[in-house]
Amino acid sequence: MSSTLLEVTRAAHxxxxxxxxxxxxxLQNEPPSNKDRLFQSHRVRHMIDTIAATTEKLIEIYxxxxxxxxxxxxxxxxxxxxxxxxxxxxxxxxxxxxEYHRKHPAARVVDANEEYExxxxxxxxxxxSGEEAFGRYLDMHELYHQxxxxxxxxxxxYSAYLDVFSQPERISRKLKLTRQYKEYLENLLEYLVYFFQxxxxxxxxDRIFAKVEGDFEEEWAENKVEGWENxxxxxGHGALQNTVIDLDxxxxxxxxxxxxxxxxxxxxxALGLKSxxxxxxRAERLFLTxxxxxxxxxxxxxxxxxxxxxxxxxxxxxQQTDNGKDIALMExxxxxxxxxxxxxxxxxxxxxxxxxxxxxEEMEAxxxxxxxxxxTESDDDEQQIYNPLKLPMGWDGKPIPYWLYxxxxxxxxxxxxxxxxxxxxxxxxxxxxxxxxxxxxxxRCLGIPxxxxxxxxxxxxxxxxxxxxxxxxxxxxxxxPDLEEEYEDKEGNIYNKKTYADLQRQGLI
Numbered sequence: 035m036s037s038t039l040l041e042v043t044r045a046a047h048x049x050x051x052x053x054x055x056x057x058x059x060x061l062q063n064e065p066p067s068n069k070d071r072l073f074q075s076h077r078v079r080h081m082i083d084t085i086a087a088t089t090e091k092l093i094e095i096y097x098x099x100x101x102x103x104x105x106x107x108x109x110x111x112x113x114x115x116x117x118x119x120x121x122x123x124x125x126x127x128x129x130x131x132x133e134y135h136r137k138h139p140a141a142r143v144v145d146a147n148e149e150y151e152x153x154x155x156x157x158x159x160x161x162x163s164g165e166e167a168f169g170r171y172l173d174m175h176e177l178y179h180q181x182x183x184x185x186x187x188x189x190x191x192y193s194a195y196l197d198v199f200s201q202p203e204r205i206s207r208k209l210k211l212t213r214q215y216k217e218y219l220e221n222l223l224e225y226l227v228y229f230f231q232x233x234x235x236x237x238x239x240d241r242i243f244a245k246v247e248g249d250f251e252e253e254w255a256e257n258k259v260e261g262w263e264n265x266x267x268x269x270g271h272g273a274l275q276n277t278v279i280d281l282d283x284x285x286x287x288x289x290x291x292x293x294x295x296x297x298x299x300x301x302x303x304a305l306g307l308k309s310x311x312x313x314x315x316r317a318e319r320l321f322l323t324x325x326x327x328x329x330x331x332x333x334x335x336x337x338x339x340x341x342x343x344x345x346x347x348x349x350x351x352x353q354q355t356d357n358g359k360d361i362a363l364m365e366x367x368x369x370x371x372x373x374x375x376x377x378x379x380x381x382x383x384x385x386x387x388x389x390x391x392x393x394x395e396e397m398e399a400x401x402x403x404x405x406x407x408x409x410t411e412s413d414d415d416e417q418q419i420y421n422p423l424k425l426p427m428g429w430d431g432k433p434i435p436y437w438l439y440x441x442x443x444x445x446x447x448x449x450x451x452x453x454x455x456x457x458x459x460x461x462x463x464x465x466x467x468x469x470x471x472x473x474x475x476x477x478r479c480l481g482i483p484x485x486x487x488x489x490x491x492x493x494x495x496x497x498x499x500x501x502x503x504x505x506x507x508x509x510x511x512x513x514x515p516d517l518e519e520e521y522e523d524k525e526g527n528i529y530n531k532k533t534y535a536d537l538q539r540q541g542l543i
Contacts, residue, residue, distance in 0.1 A: 039106050043095050046088050053081045060154055069168055072233065076158040079235035160232055167401075169233040171382040172375070174199065177222050186215050193386045196379065200372035202365045203261045210361055219364045226371045233378070242374075243367060250366050254359060262362045281324040290317040308337045426459070450492040452476035 057078050065071040098104055109123060165173035178195045181187040186209035190198070198204060199222065209215055230239060253259045284290045290298070291313055298316040302309040305328060307319055319335055372379065389397055425433035426444060439445065447457050448464035453472045458464040467473050468489055477484040480494065482501045491497050521534035523543050537543045 039095065039103050040110075043092065043103075046092050046095075050085050050088050050092075053085050056151075056153060057081050068170065072160060072169055073157050075235045076160060077153065077156055080158065081153070082236075162232065164401075166229075169229075170378070171385050172196075172229065172378060174225070177218070177225060180218055180221065184214050184218060185209065186212070186218075193383060193390070196383050196386065200369065200379070202368065207261065207358075211358060216357070216361055216364075219361060219368070223364055223368055223371070226368070226375065230371060230375060234374075237374075242370065246366055246370050247363065250363055254362065259362050259366070261365070262358060281321070284321070284324075287314070287317045287321050290321055293317075303337075306337060307331075307335050448492070450476075451494050452480070452492060452497060 060074055060078055063074070065074050095103060110127075111120065111123070160168075162168050163173045165171060165175070174196070175192065177199070178192050181195060181199070182189050186205050202210070202219075205215070227239065230237070250259065254262070281290070295313045295316065298313065298320055299309040301320055302316060305320075305323060307323075309316065311319070322331060322335070392400070419432065421433045423433075423436065423439075425436065425439050428434045442460045442462060444460040446461065447459055448461075449455055449457050450464075450467065450473065453467065453476050456472060458467050468484075474484050477488065477497070480497060482488065482497055487504065488497055488500065491500065516532045517530055519531040521529050521531060523529070523534075529537065534543070
């Protein structure tokens with residue numbers, strides 16, 4: 035029944051609207067783990083792509099270049115070649131509908147909501163290596179081996195490479211203009227772009243790169259690109275020295291001969307020099323350009339029809355400048371991607387340093403534990419703990435057994451007024467609290483020492499009354515020096531301090 039163009043248009047609009055609602059519904063759910071977040075992002079990205087494709091079809095229909103939509107609308111209005119007949123068009127359409135249902139008597143209305151709701155439970159297939167751990171870390175081992183085996187690289191550890199790969203300014207410009215470095219940079223940029231698209235599918239990388247390229251063109255025109263301030267040439271001989279073969283790495287003609295006759299021929303042809311002769315003659319001719327500029331070479335070394343050393347050198351300089359611009363643009367894109375993936379790069383460094391201190395068995399056990407934890411994390415969050423008796427939680431986060439609850443008398447509540455009417459459940463917790471900080475602080479505020487005499491006392495009034503009685507009792511038994519301190523006179527008579535002082539004052543002693 036969706037054979038007509040208007041019905042196709044209506045169905046396309048309905049599909050776009052349903053997908054928009056699904057996107058909103060999906061984004062309202064907070065994913066519990068990194069894996070679920072990736073699934074959600076890829077689902078939303080797939081729905082956005084579907085909306086974009088459907089919208090393009092709608093635009094083609096509304097443009098109506100073949101007038102099919104216009105003709106169909108006219109046919110619905112009863113306009114035919116013989117004139118306008120509304121009733122005839124209506125009954126023809128009714129006949130078509132009846133004929134369809136006669137041929138398909140078991141046809142039923144399909145609820146599209148069920149089909150679209152199933153999209154929310156879909157788990158897209160995302161390709162990650164074991165080292166990447168589902169987008170948590172970078173896997174740059176291939177690029178690392180390519181780096182340390184190239185002339186512009188250096189023999190460093192993998193953990194150190196993770197610090198330097200985002201710093202292309204560390205490499206000299208002369209080494210950057212080699213084909214080897216360009217291939218390495220292309221591979222590095224390709225991997226980071228692919229990784230970013232897998233981990234952040236909702237980011238518009240084309241728009242980000244478009245802005246980067248716009249800013250780069252302005253800076254390049256003003257010679258402000260970092261590391262490329264003079265347009266990609268270090269000196270006047272830069273274009274001549276960076277041919278197909280980098281001569282700086284060959285100290286003799288014998289070393290240069292190991293490259294092979296074909297590569298020597300290509301290098302000579304690129305410089306406009308004669309490319310014939312034996313492999314030794316080719317190597318000698320090319321080796322001359324290492325220390326001698328092309329404009330100072332004898333003309334006999336140049337091939338017939340060559341435009342001359344100056345024109346050739348100028349053409350090489352232009353070619354080198356264009357090559358340098360491409361490499362500089364890739365470096366700018368690399369730095370932008372590294373800033374977007376800064377958190378993942380840092381996490382990768384920490385993971386590599388951690389693995390260096392683990393054995394193989396420990397690494398495998400940790401990986402299995404992470405996978406198990408990731409699979410059960412969302413399930414644990416969704417499960418509600420059934421605890422109708424409101425039993426206390428044990429060490430495993432689950433309610434303790436009821437028999438243990440009764441054994442310790444945890445259903446019995448003890449309140450302590452000195453602790454600010456704090457409740458203690460169970461006799462054991464109540465007895466233990468007299469030595470804890472809360473009760474000691476309350477006694478200190480009352481100005482009463484927290485001794486054994488005040489155990490089992492929770493009322494402020496009772497504690498104060500007991501403290502007063504203790505003070506009175508200690509006052510009766512207190513030693514009084516004026517009555518109990520003894521003095522002796524010359525005759526050996528014993529007096530207390532008060533009597534002795536009175537007699538002495540009267541002069542009788």
